[in-house]
Amino acid sequence: MKKNSVFHFIGEFSSQLEEAALRVEALLWEQPQVALTQARLFGELIVTMILEQENMNEGFALTQVQKIRKLYSHDIISDDVYKKLEFIRKNGNIAVHQVVEIDQEVAKEAHRTIFDLGVWYAEVYVSHTFSAPVYELPTVEKQDLDVMKQWMDDYIKETQQQLREIEEQLKELKEEKKQQPVVEKRPHVSPEKTKERHVPLDRFQQTFEKVHFNFTNLSKKAAEFQFDDFKTGFVYLLDNINPTITVHPWLVEKANLFEEVQTKPLKNTALRRFPKKEEDGQLKSNYGYPFTFQTNGELEFLLKRIIEVLESEKVI
Structure with missing residues (x-):
């Protein structure tokens, strides 16, 4: 494990989550596709932890997308956290199930995303005095600038399409929440309003x-x-x-x-x-x-x- 990893703060509250994050980091430059599968695992672990914290574990199995939707519909996670969880879920699924060459920029974005999720969890569930480390990518040898530019162009196109899809999902979920009877709403304040709880x-x-x-x-x-x-x-x-x-x-x-x-x-x-x-x-x-x-x-x-x-x- 890297001694100077930006993810070591996660080990203060979950060794499993830290191990998944460190695997993402170790594989980031050489095997971005495998790194994304580990980012997906990170997402599954942190969602399970949130459900445990909220005493929302069910007696029957839910898929990852169902778990994320459930957390959002009960105001446990904000729009931003929903988007981040969906980003690593979608790209992790692509990395696992589709024989395509994964763009390294996507893997780099996943690295930043799991860092942000780890910080959010620490602030909400671990300690209000938590101070996040400064985010930084692990070092890598200098790469060809033309190749990196092509990666960036492709990445921007793919990401914009994914964001449009996630935004559409959010619209649908918001409409569903509006139609839910008030009695079904969980008396819970969302993490984005943690100062109130x-x-x-x-x-x-x-x-x-x-x-x-x-x-x-x-x-x-x-x-x-x-x-x-x-x-x-x-x-x-x-x-x-x-x-x-x-x-x-x-x-x-x-x-x-x-x-x-x-x-x-x-x-x-x-x-x-x-x-x-x-x-x-x-x-x-x-x-x-x-x-x-x-x-x-x-x-x-x-x-x-x-x-x-x-x-x-x-x-x-």
């Missing part, structure tokens, strides 16, 4: 601090608190419609915290201090157990129960 710190932070849960991190999806120095004492306040905290799996699975309450594990990469759940022999997203509450008094009760378990078990 926030974890309810102003309502509940004082209660956390009152019982000695220290504020340690904030992302778009969760505020992180820790009780003293307990490794299993991390709690996440989520930006769900109903106020929700998520606790460490150990507290529920081993220490039987709130055993009288039936709750299913919640997967979310914002739960960065929690372990990852193993599925099909692979480690997936971080997970914890969610508990809802309505008032500061109910939150204080939940937090004190957690403290009792932590101190009684003497876990550090």
Whole structure:
């Protein structure tokens, strides 16, 4: 792997996504067609991650185009993100299924596109303080200028046609959204309006601090608190419609915290201090157990129960 790759920031939240991006970069100049197939894989991975973050995974399989349309129709992704996902999906499909020579300019555009998608994901789902690296292409030996000019001319024509097709798709989707009944709309604010959505710190932070849960991190999806120095004492306040905290799996699975309450594990990469759940022999997203509450008094009760378990078990 390149030590100076522009994609290494992605490894902070997904090693799989980083590996796919690094393969795109490694193949970019010598095998642009294969690079585009890896860009398509990057798109599939990041869409899956978004669906997990939004708790929108279905019990039945959807195609990539259906997943992207679903995210757009529920206002999870903006027009710009939709276009970027469609760009790498379409060109990735061409690279896989058609025996044609892929224009290197298309591969270079895909390289920039997956960088932009990685930055968008980090800003929306990882941390509001994320600072993106400066984008740059990997170095390459000087090429023939006439050949590069021909590549550029062909690329512009192809890209303009693809953009027209994607714009038409967007028009159709917007018309479909207009015709949907209001009750079917998901109460969700799109990432392009992320400044309007926030974890309810102003309502509940004082209660956390009152019982000695220290504020340690904030992302778009969760505020992180820790009780003293307990490794299993991390709690996440989520930006769900109903106020929700998520606790460490150990507290529920081993220490039987709130055993009288039936709750299913919640997967979310914002739960960065929690372990990852193993599925099909692979480690997936971080997970914890969610508990809802309505008032500061109910939150204080939940937090004190957690403290009792932590101190009684003497876990550090």
